[in-house]
Amino acid sequence: MTIWQNLGLRTKINIILFLVLIVFLGISLAWQYRQQRAILFAEAVEKARIITVEATRTREYLSKQLKGARIDLDRDRYGLIPVVVANRIGRIVAEDLDYTIRHTSNRFRNPANTPDAYEQAALRRLAEDPGLDPIAEFSTLDGTPVFRYLQAAYVDESCLECHGDPQQAPRFLRDIYPPEQDASYHYRVGDMIGAVSVVIPTGQIEKRLAAGFRSTLLTTSVFFAALVACLGLLIRKTVLAPLGTLAAAIGAIRKTGHFAGRLPVSGQDEIGELVRGFNAMGEELGAKTLQLEESERRFRLLTETARDAIVAFLPTGQIFLFNRQAEKLFGYTQDELLGEPFDRLFVPDADSGGAALTARIETAAPRWFDELHLLTGRRRDGTPVRLEMTMTVVDTGELPFYTATLRAAPPGE
Ligand code: HEC
Structure with missing residues (x-):
């Protein structure tokens, strides 16, 4: 099978x-x-x-x-x-x-x-x-x-x-x-x-x-072979070829995330229906992707122009946003930190009594999120930096995430 x-x-x-x-x-x-x-x-x-x-x-x-x-x-x-x-x-x-x-x-x-x-x-x-x-x-x-x-x-x-x-x-x-x-x-x-x-x-x-029997065998074989050949050609032309282009187009979308062109529609049959549906889906998807890219761009602008360092991460601790202020503060580029654990940015022992920050967030009381926290961060070059941090939980319903807003603590604190 x-x-x-x-x-x-x-x-x-x-x-x-x-x-x-x-x-x-x-x-x-x-x-x-x-x-x-x-x-x-x-x-x-x-x-x-x-x-x-x-x-x-x-x-x-x-x-x-x-x-x-x-x-x-x-x-x-x-x-x-x-x-x-x-x-x-x-x-x-x-x-x-x-x-x-x-x-x-x-x-x-x-x-x-x-x-x-x-x-x-x-x-x-x-x-x-x-x-x-x-x-x-x-x-x-x-x-x-x-x-x-x-x-x-x-x-x-x-x-x-x-x-x-x-x-x-x-x-x-x-x-x-x-x-x-x-x-x-x-x-x-x-x-x-x-x-x-x-x-x-x-x-x-x-x-x-x-x-x-011999002549029947010959004529019948020729007849059926011709019939099957025609059938094969028909299937190839009407089903296999359009399906092939469709599969190639889907493959291209998966690779690039974009689909620019439209596939040629061959007829009114089921395959034509499929190709038309695919084209419509492609258009819709294109429009949606554009919208998404636009809103992402606005969001980026917002975080990039913020005066504080903003780091967003998933409940697993994986960082997925690291704005320019954060880059300046810690000395990492965003690309270096995407997918890395949030805890990496801190010296754990200094303020938390040994527990990693993300572990502490999990058990933190709601009040904890309203407070300003003083922490010791760790830069890329290993030097410590005193930080003020506020943390928010963003619960979108599907996948909650955390946003930490950080700034260097004023000297003397
Ligand atoms: C005039 C006499 C005569 C009459 C009338 C006659 N037969 Fe015969 N029949 C013979 C003879 C003699 C033979 C042997 C034939 C041979 O030498 O091949 C024979 C042979 C046959 C045989 C071949 C098998 C065997 O016994 O060698 C059949 C069957 C047969 N008769 C059927 C009939 C039928 C049916 C009729 C009536 C429609 C008929 N006969 C009328 C004399 C007669």
Whole structure:
């Protein structure tokens, strides 16, 4: 905390601005990264959905065409079975593009359609909670990042021919997939039979995300840095510079006790208000100082022209006034005695029985102040001098002080 307090205002502001910059940059980047990821995710979902719809419609269309044309399927026409067509086209297309699409099932008929570990789990989730359909998420496949999409397939009337009661199934099918071994019979309408599974490698997506992130980082940093720089300049110009001149002016006043000039007022804002207030204060102070100097001068004249020596001192004994007559009487100059103890001007033992004069004043009865006292003073050169003294207490309310009026005692006393 003390380190912080010892820092200059400019450094503090710079540190705060820098921290603000970092925090805002972090928040803004995190937010933008999330946004971009969400957009790319939505894009991937849309892509997968289109592929899936196309595959499903192809299957349905083919199914209708076969029925309409009364083409009976047999072992030689295995490649025309709609699901087979959809899967094979998917495989062919996958050679050209980077995505794959296929039908799969946990009760698969063709081992080529065996679900992988991810698909097995996803199929179970879909079977348990149909509300999840379709499942779309980022995942990994053999170590590479991928986007996965699974849409459930449900059994309708048209499927029962080959997936319902095996007795109803075409002969060739029963030959290839004997009912005792095949798990893909005995479905009923509405059952979930499997899913269309789409895999899109996200290397491309990740690259776009990274590129987007880099450019965002750059633009956002530049933007915030410019913002903070402008803010810093503004603060420097409107706050720090005027405060600096103000501090310099105050420093000058403390050093010289005078303030001649006026500071330039920059505007109507708080700083302008401060500078205006300072100027007004300076003027007032100047006027007051002048008055004070004037009254001090008059006071000095008064004491200087007095015929008696006048010495004024505080209750601590410190002398703060020593007029010209006193200088003549004791042989000291005023400068030599300012701040020195009053007792120094006297030979203590001679009249007071040992006690210093100031100590005696403290305990003196009020009457003591009305009396004329005969004392032995001590000059600068050490010679004694007989003196007459009267003492007054000046009680201004704040700080009382004493004034001693002294003159050499007439000879013979
Ligand atoms: C003409 C017979 C036939 C009809 C009708 C049929 N299927 Fe199939 N189905 C098959 C055959 C044969 C396979 C094995 C495909 C392969 O070899 O890739 C299969 C495989 C599947 C698979 C892939 C998993 C597995 O078991 O290998 C799904 C999913 C599927 N069918 C769903 C359906 C749905 C849904 C319908 C109705 C809309 C349907 N099928 C109608 C014969 C049929």
